[in-house]
Amino acid sequence: QDAHAVPGEEPVDPYVVSDANAGATPFEGQAMWAAFNEGEGVGRIVDQMLDLSAADPRTAGIFVATDMVRLRRTLREQFCYILNGGCRYTGRSMADAHDEIGLQPADFGALVEHLQTAMTAEGVPFRTQNRFLAKLAPMRPDTVTR
Numbered sequence: 001q002d003a004h005a006v007p008g009e010e011p012v013d014p015y016v017v018s019d020a021n022a023g024a025t026p027f028e029g030q031a032m033w034a035a036f037n038e039g040e041g042v043g044r045i046v047d048q049m050l051d052l053s054a055a056d057p058r059t060a061g062i063f064v065a066t067d068m069v070r071l072r073r074t075l076r077e078q079f080c081y082i083l084n085g086g087c088r089y090t091g092r093s094m095a096d097a098h099d100e101i102g103l104q105p106a107d108f109g110a111l112v113e114h115l116q117t118a119m120t121a122e123g124v125p126f127r128t129q130n131r132f133l134a135k136l137a138p139m140r141p142d143t144v145t146r
């Protein structure tokens with residue numbers, strides 16, 4: 001069990017912990033972190049994105065066997081790290097985390113839609129949303145099969 005896990009997480013195979021696994025370099029300054037309403041806002045955004053994804057008939061099946069406790073934790077860490085909120089990212093690389101799921105391009109689109117809905121509900125300005133999405137876009141080839 002890795003040292004960063006929270007109660008309720010299932011163990012995963014060992015891997016090297018590194019911020020580089022987050023797949024993006026952080027923003028500079030505090031403007032992005034503030035616009036996302038810091039840790040509480042990021043927590044709400046991650047929760048809503050995952051709840052909508054797990055309830056969406058297009059993607060629900062992908063999340064059925066997933067350890068959502070771990071996924072919520074690692075996504076919060078990743079978003080906090082990228083938004084320069086002062087977190088370390090302790091999860092797996094995007095390639096490692098997704099290589100056995102077989103995600104399709106449409107799955108990526110669905111997740112982004114739900115992230116946009118969650119950011120809008122949190123009051124994140126549209127241009128700020130797009131700056132964040134631009135950090136995630138280069139990860140697409142590591143998450144999607146083709």
Ligand code: HEM
Pocket residue numbers: 053059062063066067070071074075078090091092093094097098101103107108109110111136137139140143
């Ligand atoms: C840029 C886009 C994406 C990012 C930043 C991202 C981020 C992450 C992170 C941080 C993890 C956890 C890593 C770990 O457990 O160590 C993860 C795992 C996972 N992601 Fe993504 N993800 C993306 C795209 C997607 C999409 C499009 C889907 C499906 C609609 C998806 C479904 C999953 C699932 C099911 C897991 C759990 C895998 C497992 O436990 O074996 N992800 N993702």
